[in-house]
Amino acid sequence: MDGTGLARRSVEETTAAAAEIRLRTGTPPCLATVLVGEDPSSVTYVKMKRNRCARAGIESRHVALPAGSTTEDVVAAVTTLSKDPGVHGILLQHPMGPHIDERAAFEAIAPEKDVDGVTMHSFAAMGFGLPGFVSCTPGGIMRLLDAYEVDLAGKHAVVVGRSAILGKPAGMLLLGRNATVTYCHSHTADLSSIVRQADVLVAAVGRPRFITGADIKPGAVVIDAGYNEGNVGDVDFGTAAERASLITPVPGGVGPMTIAVLLEQTVAAASRQLGLS
Numbered sequence: 001m002d003g004t005g006l007a008r009r010s011v012e013e014t015t016a017a018a019a020e021i022r023l024r025t026g027t028p029p030c031l032a033t034v035l036v037g038e039d040p041s042s043v044t045y046v047k048m049k050r051n052r053c054a055r056a057g058i059e060s061r062h063v064a065l066p067a068g069s070t071t072e073d074v075v076a077a078v079t080t081l082s083k084d085p086g087v088h089g090i091l092l093q094h095p096m097g098p099h100i101d102e103r104a105a106f107e108a109i110a111p112e113k114d115v116d117g118v119t120m121h122s123f124a125a126m127g128f129g130l131p132g133f134v135s136c137t138p139g140g141i142m143r144l145l146d147a148y149e150v151d152l153a154g155k156h157a158v159v160v161g162r163s164a165i166l167g168k169p170a171g172m173l174l175l176g177r178n179a180t181v182t183y184c185h186s187h188t189a190d191l192s193s194i195v196r197q198a199d200v201l202v203a204a205v206g207r208p209r210f211i212t213g214a215d216i217k218p219g220a221v222v223i224d225a226g227y228n229e230g231n232v233g234d235v236d237f238g239t240a241a242e243r244a245s246l247i248t249p250v251p252g253g254v255g256p257m258t259i260a261v262l263l264e265q266t267v268a269a270a271s272r273q274l275g276l277s
């Protein structure tokens with residue numbers, strides 16, 4: 001499954017939508033990025049997201065907070081952005097450091113600006129099947145499945161991983177589309193036998209080549225959300241590709257879709273806040 005190509009098409013549409021907003025309102029969509037400290041990979045991620053915004057005609061405003069910032073400092077900075085009518089979406093990069101109450105910081109994001117889908121409001125809306133912003137990586141996974149017209153109803157979807165930003169919402173979105181969902185995690189007994197039953201497998205573990213072809217049901221659709229050191233996914237692509245009907249590569253699968261969804265949701269947020277939709 002070509003995440004790079006799909007993301008490119010999605011970003012083209014988002015770019016056109018951003019230009020339309022600017023034309024009709026005189027205001028470009030704006031994403032605020034907040035970074036606490038100078039963790040090198042976080043710095044790189046934020047820089048990359050801001051570059052991608054610029055290319056799509058989305059303004060970005062960056063707030064850099066020192067590593068020693070307290071939870072109150074982060075909450076105050078995010079609250080200011082939540083109230084600023086010139087900012088339509090907020091991306092709070094994490095991890096923020098062990099001394100910060102990350103949940104409190106995320107909850108300072110106004111729901112209508114939660115384009116990264118990290119607040120309890122967004123999570124609950126997804127759970128109830130109500131409109132709202134989804135966590136970007138699970139959102140990207142669903143767009144890939146839709147683009148390849150994968151019929152999910154009645155299929156056994158197995159999600160390996162249950163983090164709040166990835167595994168858990170991915171399973172909830174699949175459930176919302178009438179798949180029968182099983183979650184696996186670090187306490188799961190006989191994980192291989194469950195993975196082998198998957199018609200649709202989502203690997204979101206964070207362990208390089210954790211799932212091999214021997215555990216892939218012939219014909220299964222395999223989504224590898226993992227991204228590990230050395231650009232390696234959670235699935236052993238070579239052996240898994242021999243049995244899967246569709247499979248995402250790493251890199252070039254889920255990763256590009258994550259950023260495409262972030263941009264798409266930022267433009268949707270701007271459109272709503274500027275009264276266009």
Ligand code: NAP
Nearest residue numbers: 137161162163166185186204205206225226227254255258
């Ligand atoms: P995480 O918070 O560390 O969660 C990992 C999950 O995997 C946990 O639920 C954990 O179970 C489970 N797990 C760990 N070891 C396991 C084992 N031996 N057997 C079964 N389950 C095991 O990670 P995450 O943030 O969800 O990220 C997962 C992967 O996706 C990482 O490679 C990350 O880099 C990648 N990712 C990619 C993108 C993207 O844009 N492409 C975005 C986000 C994350 P417990 O809950 O029991 O601990």
